[in-house]
Amino acid sequence: MSDFLTFDPAWQEPALPLPEQTGELLRAFRRHGLAxxxxxxxxxxREYTIRRLLAADLDPLTSSADDLTEWxxxxxxxxxxxLVTRSSKATYRAQVRAFFRWLHxxxxxxxxxxxxxxxxxAQRGVPRPLSVAQVEQLLKACDDPRAAWTRxxxxxxxxxxxxxHEIAKIRGQDVRGGRLFVRGKGGHEALLPMHPLLVELAERMPDTGWWFPTSSQLGHVHRCSVSTAIKRAMDRAGxxxxxHALRHFYGTQVLKSSGGNLRTTQQAMRHVSIQSTAIYTLVDDAALTHAIGGIPAEPDAAEHP
Structure with missing residues (x-):
């Protein structure tokens, strides 16, 4: 996604109780989603988006198309x-559509x-990967033993x-013979070959159970905690x-090391659509310059004897 949504967990449990009818609607909608x-x-x-509607004093049972368009x-x-970007508006619209379609x-x-x-x-996504030097800076910013999880x-x-969210729920048993099992968006599963740095990391982590455990109900760190920790390290490293730019770095480097093989990169990124892969990958300037410079300016003598 070019503009993914984050949300404040406080929205999940607002300070003021919801009206009984509205609260039951959200509970029923959650049960529907689980089923x-x-x-x-x-x-x-989706719940976060509906709570934003409620915070704007919009009643889901009586709001009109004009009310929702204004919102x-x-x-x-x-x-x-x-104002949120077009990509974010498209996401909010899809989430609201799912809720009101269910109501109907x-x-x-x-x-x-x-x-x-x-x-x-939605706006066309632009690759925004970190450079190799920036990733090195970021890892150095996590050299303190207290930042071992962040590293x-x-x-x-x-x-x-x-x-x-995938990082947050990694377990020791997800490491399988030099490969890493990942359950990603939409429940899609994959076994990824592990980079040597990750093989070394796995040797220092638990063989079973959560790599990043907490005493919370989830049993592992929240995805927001992972995001915040990485962002703070980025700030320390300048x-x-x-x-998410780290994922863009990964995709760009896989594309480069595979000799520009977009199909290999798609598998590495675990994308259903190769169009999604193109959003996350940046073609190296030198490769682009070489490709354009290689366009023949004169007819090939071999083609025209």
């Missing part, structure tokens, strides 16, 4: 205060006002392309960008 096999990450993201047009980033299909509403919502076109987070993101 449909959606991941907790997907369900929580979507004025959405602002909770961190910067600026289950007889809780007679109509689906989101069927008439404007359809924002592991960075390594898993940069040398296996793991997303923060490296700009977001933690």
């Amino acid at each position: 449909s096999g959606h991941s907790d990450r997907t369900i929580s993201a 979507l047009s004025t959405l602002r980033d909770s961190r910067t205060g600026e 299909e289950t007889g809780r509403r007679d109509d689906d006002p989101t069927s008439r919502l404007p359809r924002p076109r 592991a987070y960075v390594s898993l993101a940069a040398f296996a392309g793991l997303r923060v 490296v700009p960008g977001t933690p």
Whole structure:
């Protein structure tokens, strides 16, 4: 994604209790998501979006298409205060659509006002990987033994392309004969060859159980904790960008080391669509210059005797 959404966990449990009817709607929607096999990450993201609606004093049972259009047009980033990007609007629209479609299909509403919502076109993603030097800076910023987990987070993101929620739930038994088992977005599973740095990391981590355990209900660190730790290390190292840029680094380096093989890179990135892979990979300037410079300017004598 060119503009992935993060959310404040406080939105999951607002300070003021929800009206009983609205609270039951969200609980029923969560049960529906679980029964449909959606991941907790997907369900929580949808709940967050619905709570944003509620915070704007919009009643899901009575809001009109105009009300929802107005809400979507004025959405602002909770961190910067600026209007959200087209990509974020497209994501919010999809999440609201899922909720109101469910309300309509289950007889809780007679109509689906989101069927008439404007359809924002997602912006074309631009690769924004870190450089090799920046990744080295970032790892050096985690040299302190107290930052051992953060160094592991960075390594898993940069040398296996793991997303923060995938890093959070790595277990010792996921290491299988030099390969790493990953259950990613949409429940997709993969066995990835492990980079030598990760083989070394695995030797220092537990053989079974969570690599990053906590006493929380999840049993492992929250994805937001992983993201925050990496971002703080980036700030210490003076490296700009977001933690997701490490995944872009991984994709770009796999593309380069594979000789530009986009199909290999797609498998390494665990993408269903090769178009998604193109978003995460940056073609090396030297390779691009060489390719363009190789275009023949004159007819080949062999072709025209």
